[in-house]
Amino acid sequence: MATLKDVAALAGVSMSTAGAAIRGEDIVKPATRDKVLAAAKQLGYSPNLSARFLKKGRTGSIAALIPSITHPYYANLVAAISKAADKRHLRTLIMQTGYDADTETDIVSQINSAVCDGLILNASNVDDRHLKAMLGNHPTVLLNYQVDDPLFDNVLPPLSRGASVSFGYLAGRGYRHACIVGGHPLDKLTDDLGGRSPAIRYTVAAMKDSGLGDVHDFVECNWETTSAIATAHRLCETDADGTRMVDRYDVFYCMNDLIAYGLIRGFHDEGVRVPQDKAVFGNDGIYAYGEQFTVPALSTLALDYDDTAEKALDLLVDQIEHPDVQREPRVDQGRCRLIIGESA
Incomplete structure (x- = not known):
């Protein structure tokens, strides 16, 4: 197994210089650091991090x-x-x-x-x-x-900015009436510490600012796929007056991507096509770093x-x-x- 002494010898520097270069200390000139790191890579040298931390x-x-x-x-x-x-x-x-x-x-x-x-x-x-x-x-x-x-x-997370970007995009695409899906409406919110209540408040505010809806355009749903599928089925039920809630809106803004995927699946079960009949927008970007595997591919706001x-x-x-x-x-x-x- 290669040692720091071997790295120093191959790079033509002292052991103290080699150690400083590997630790990334500023006292080492860039050219010298590159030479030491190249030598370490060539020899397969791995620093003893445990000893250093101890x-x-x-x-x-x-x-x-x-x-x-x-x-x-x-x-x-x-x-x-x-x-x-x-x-x-x-x-x-x-x-x-x-x-x-x-x-x-x-x-x-x-x-x-x-x-x-x-x-x-x-x-x-x-x-x-x-x-x-x-x-x-x-x-x-x-x-x-x-x-x-x-x-x-x-x-x-950029809750306010993200919601504004999302509804700005949806308004720019020509959608006229949005519905938020996920969590609880404002009159039922508690002051949780983990961001879900603030996220809903910022989202409702952005929807109002965009002109796509108001506080009443909200459907309760747990923050997971199974609940979203059931919610989609419920939205497609025919009321006593012969109308369906799904028909009031042209775009559904979901509080996370899992809700969005569930909503798309539930709409498919009911014969509602996305995006031909209704649009669905997500939030989180849980598959932002890989290939999207759904048809249609989800439009969403992704956290970096x-x-x-x-x-x-x-x-x-x-x-x-x-x-x-x-x-x-x-x-x-x-x-x-x-x-x-x-x-x-």
């Missing part, structure tokens, strides 16, 4: 806590976090809460410097004051945690998972590297992009 009193690992590893949104998110962490020579421990507050509390209460160097948390069942009491000053970044006075660094992960890791690593620096919690926002498919 010398610093660290584990070399971060933890990512999410509600579910099987949900496509969270799967995309933790994949991006793992990739961003790997670029920084950090391992990622992935844990899930199962959407359960007790499980979340139990996991968070066991997080300390012996477990991981930092925590990225995307779960919504525990108040941030309780989180702070459990985590103390342990490096932590929250994702999509909607509070006015944050106690932790936070990376938010990589950008969100990079911003979260920047904040987290800064906390890890500067544990004694006291600062106000920082809030950043991820990017999004419009994916124009065939469904709307």
